Amino acid sequence: MIRFLFNHESVILEDTRADVTVLQWLREVRLKTGTKEGCGSGDCGACTVVLASVENNKLHYESINSCITFVGALHGRQLITVEALAEDNDLHPVQQAMVDEHGSQCGFCTPGFIMSMFALYHREGVSELAHDEHASLEMIEQFLGGNLCRCTGYVPIKRAALKAMQQHQPDQFDVNASETINTLLAMQKQLPMHPRFLHPMNVQELSTMRIQYPNARMLAGGTDLALEVTQQLKDIDTIIYTKQVSELLAVVEDGNNVRIGAAVSLTRCMETLRKAIPSSEAMMLRFGSEQVRNQGTIGGNIVNASPVGDLPPLLMALDAVLELQCGDTVRIININEFYLGYKQTALKPNEFLRSITVPLPSASTRVFVYKISKRLDDDISAVLGVFCLQIHGDRVTKARVAFGGMAATPARALSVENALQNGQFDEAALAKAITALKSDFSPIDDARASAQYRQRVATNLLKRCWLQWSNESARIQVGDYVSG
Numbered sequence: 416m417i418r419f420l421f422n423h424e425s426v427i428l429e430d431t432r433a434d435v436t437v438l439q440w441l442r443e444v445r446l447k448t449g450t451k452e453g454c455g456s457g458d459c460g461a462c463t464v465v466l467a468s469v470e471n472n473k474l475h476y477e478s479i480n481s482c483i484t485f486v487g488a489l490h491g492r493q494l495i496t497v498e499a500l501a502e503d504n505d506l507h508p509v510q511q512a513m514v515d516e517h518g519s520q521c522g523f524c525t526p527g528f529i530m531s532m533f534a535l536y537h538r539e540g541v542s543e544l545a546h547d548e549h550a551s552l553e554m555i556e557q558f559l560g561g562n563l564c565r566c567t568g569y570v571p572i573k574r575a576a577l578k579a580m581q582q583h584q585p586d587q588f589d590v591n592a593s594e595t596i597n598t599l600l601a602m603q604k605q606l607p608m609h610p611r612f613l614h615p616m617n618v619q620e621l622s623t624m625r626i627q628y629p630n631a632r633m634l635a636g637g638t639d640l641a642l643e644v645t646q647q648l649k650d651i652d653t654i655i656y657t658k659q660v661s662e663l664l665a666v667v668e669d670g671n672n673v674r675i676g677a678a679v680s681l682t683r684c685m686e687t688l689r690k691a692i693p694s695s696e697a698m699m700l701r702f703g704s705e706q707v708r709n710q711g712t713i714g715g716n717i718v719n720a721s722p723v724g725d726l727p728p729l730l731m732a733l734d735a736v737l738e739l740q741c742g743d744t745v746r747i748i749n750i751n752e753f754y755l756g757y758k759q760t761a762l763k764p765n766e767f768l769r770s771i772t773v774p775l776p777s778a779s780t781r782v783f784v785y786k787i788s789k790r791l792d793d794d795i796s797a798v799l800g801v802f803c804l805q806i807h808g809d810r811v812t813k814a815r816v817a818f819g820g821m822a823a824t825p826a827r828a829l830s831v832e833n834a835l836q837n838g839q840f841d842e843a844a845l846a847k848a849i850t851a852l853k854s855d856f857s858p859i860d861d862a863r864a865s866a867q868y869r870q871r872v873a874t875n876l877l878k879r880c881w882l883q884w885s886n887e888s889a890r891i892q893v894g895d896y897v898s899g
Contacts, residue, residue, distance in 0.1 A: 417609055418602040419489040420467075420595065421445070422499035425602075428486060433611035434644045434651040437481035437489065438462045441496065449497040449526045450481055453563075455645040457483040457638055457707055458793060460562030463527035465534050467493040467588070469599050474592050477682075477709040478534035478558070483641035484710060485634065487612030487656055491603035493595060495588070497526040500533060502587045509533050509579045516575040520566035528562050531705065532576050535559075536583065545580040552577065560792045561704020613655045618662040618769065622742055624655050625765045631655045633767060635678045636710035638703065639719050663714070663769065671775060677714025677768040684713045684726075691775045692733075694784045698725060701786055704793045714768045717750070720758045720824065723796045723863070727754070727825035728817040729784060732803040735773045741766040754824035780805045780813075783880045787872050789863070796820050797864040800876040804835070806884075811835045811844070821856040821869055828855040831877070845881045849874050 417428040431440070441447045441464075453461035457480040464481045466489070467474045474493075500507035506514065509532040519525040535541065535558040545551055555576045564572065588595070607614040613631065615621035624631070631653040634640055643649040657663055663678035666687055673687060685699035685708065702708055702725050716726045717737070727750065735750045741763055750771075753761050762768070776782055783802040788794040798820040805813035814835040816828040830851035838844050858869035 416605075417487055417490045417607050417612065418605060419491065420493035420598060420602075422493075422495060423591075425598065428609075431486055431609075433485065433487060433609070433654045435486050436641065436645065437464065437479075437484045437486055437494065440486050441481065447496055447498055451523055451526060452482060453524070453527075455482050456642055457561075457703070458563075459524070460527040460531065460704065460706065461524050463530040463562065463706055465495040465530050465537075467495060467595065467599075469596050469603070472596065474537075474588070474595060476534050476537040478531050478561075478706050479710050480561070480638075480706045482645060483638055485612070485637060485641065485654065487607070487609060487614070487654065488634075488637070488658065490607045490614060490659075491599055493599060495530075495533070497529050500529065507533070507586060508582060508584065509536055509575070512575040512579040512582070513572070516571045516578060518567060518572040518575040524562060524564045524566075528559065528564070528572055531558050531562050532579060534705075535576060536579055536586075537588070541580055542583045545577075545583060548577070551580055555580075557700060558705050561706045611653050613653070615655065615657070615660055618660055618740065621655065621657060621660050621663075621767065622740055625767055626742060628653055628655065629765055633657060633718075635712040635715045636680065636707075638707050638711040639715065657714075657767075658712075665770075668775075672772050673775060674770050674772045675713055676770050677717075678712050679714075681708040681711045681713065681716070688773070692729075692782050692784075694782050695729060698729070698784045698786050698799070701788070701792060701794070702726075707793075713771060717753070717771065718760065718762065718768050720754060720760050722757065722822060722824055723799070723820045724825060725786065725796055725799055725819065728799050728801045728819045729782075730771065730773065731817040731825060731827055732782070732801040732815040733773055733776070734815065735771055737771055738769040739763075739766050740769045745769070751827060754826075757823040759824075776803070777805065779807055781884065783883060785876045785879060787876075795863065798869050798872045798876070800873060800880075802877075802880045804840070804880075804884075806840060809839050809841070811838060811840050818856065818873060820864070821858050821873060826856070828852060830855045840881065840884060842881075845877065848877055852877065 441450050451461035453459035462482040463478050465476050467476050555573050613624050615624050632651050634654045635657050657678045663676040665676045667674045689696035716724050730750050737748050739746050781804050785800045786796050787798045788796050801817045803815040804811050814832040816831045819825045831848045834848040834851040858866040860866050
């Protein structure tokens with residue numbers, strides 16, 4: 416049984432199919448049609464809902480795409496939809512602000528915007544943030560980056576969000592927080608027992624289920640797996656859900672390394688990595704949308720093995736190591752040995768990714784991260800380049816360069832590394848590295864970019880890296896992001 420709060424109502428699901436999405440359940444079972452279906456792939460935000468979870472005895476609110484979230488992931492959480500925001504005859508402050516600022520025309524996308532604004536309204540510290548209009552607008556753009564509107568343009572919608580933040584006051588969800596927390600904690604104590612949506616609670620249970628159900632699909636965020644249901648119309652019979660496995664949710668830093676559990680969300684991963692690698696933050700902010708980052712996981716992005724995945728090139732340049740487990744056997748492998756071919760990895764049958772250990776860069780190491788895509792927000796990379804250079808004076812003592820989008824897998828540019836390593840980081844070294852790059856990759860043509868374009872972009876990113884380092888004013892802002 417899967418237990419959760421649907422707005423303010425306790426719900427128990429016993430026989431729902433494992434691959435039923437939250438959007439499908441809302442519209443077809445509960446006939447709640449305020450949540451809209453737009454793209455069915457997590458791109459437009461019309462289906463946005465909010466999940467509230469108990470963290471440190473407080474409610475933590477996150478926006479998600481209900482079209483690519485399975486109902487089994489709701490256990491022990493509160494699912495909040497647009498129908499529940501108004502209280503009696505009074506609109507919620509974010510709804511009223513949208514009315515006051517004329518932020519809606521046809522209305523199709525409006526419920527999704529409202530729910531993204533509601534998640535922002537409940538972000539910790541939002542009242543203090545509202546006093547800084549520039550910081551508020553940056554946060555608004557972050558939270559609304561996954562919602563598309565074809566009618567009004569975004570100015571009145573952003574004005575509405577800012578107004579709601581500036582006039583922030585407790586709402587009914589704040590008033591009822593203690594009761595909600597007690598209800599969710601009680602639900603979490605009752606283990607979910609679903610015949611086709613399996614909820615291991617620790618790594619031993621996960622390992623056992625992986626062997627017991629070899630044909631089951633592993634699910635963390637589902638931002639990729641769910642597309643098989645919504646876009647390809649496939650049926651998924653059995654799912655093993657990993658986002659309640661305590662060991663896979665841990666983040667541990669020891670001063671030299673940070674160990675990140677495979678089920679850690681991209682949002683939390685961004686918060687962890689940006690402290691040690693500031694240049695990673697801008698790339699992570701363009702890693703899908705707020706909704707996608709809240710659901711997607713670092714492990715899913717790695718195991719998906721997409722040649723244009725954004726995290727693998729960064730982790731490869733940092734020489735991250737992966738902890739893999741099958742049964743009681745645990746093995747360690749460098750991520751540079753993990754990708755064997757297009758969508759092929761070194762995972763053995765019934766083996767799963769348990770954690771990722773990332774060596775923290777030394778004080779003499781500079782990490783440059785550049786993502787090139789057709790759109791600024793919510794788009795897949797055409798090329799992603801990462802340059803991890805250990806520099807003493809003007810000499811490169813160690814070089815790690817990795818690209819996404821340049822081969823069948825994310826890959827290191829070994830010839831470029833050899834050209835840069837153990838020499839001065841000057842124009843001669845740059846020219847040598849550009850020549851070496853031609854022998855590292857033979858890009859393909861596809862819908863995102865031509866081979867010629869990719870090769871030229873990769874070359875320009877090398878130049879960008881050198882210019883950024885060599886220019887003293889740019890060196891202060893090392894790791895700045897460039898978009899194409």
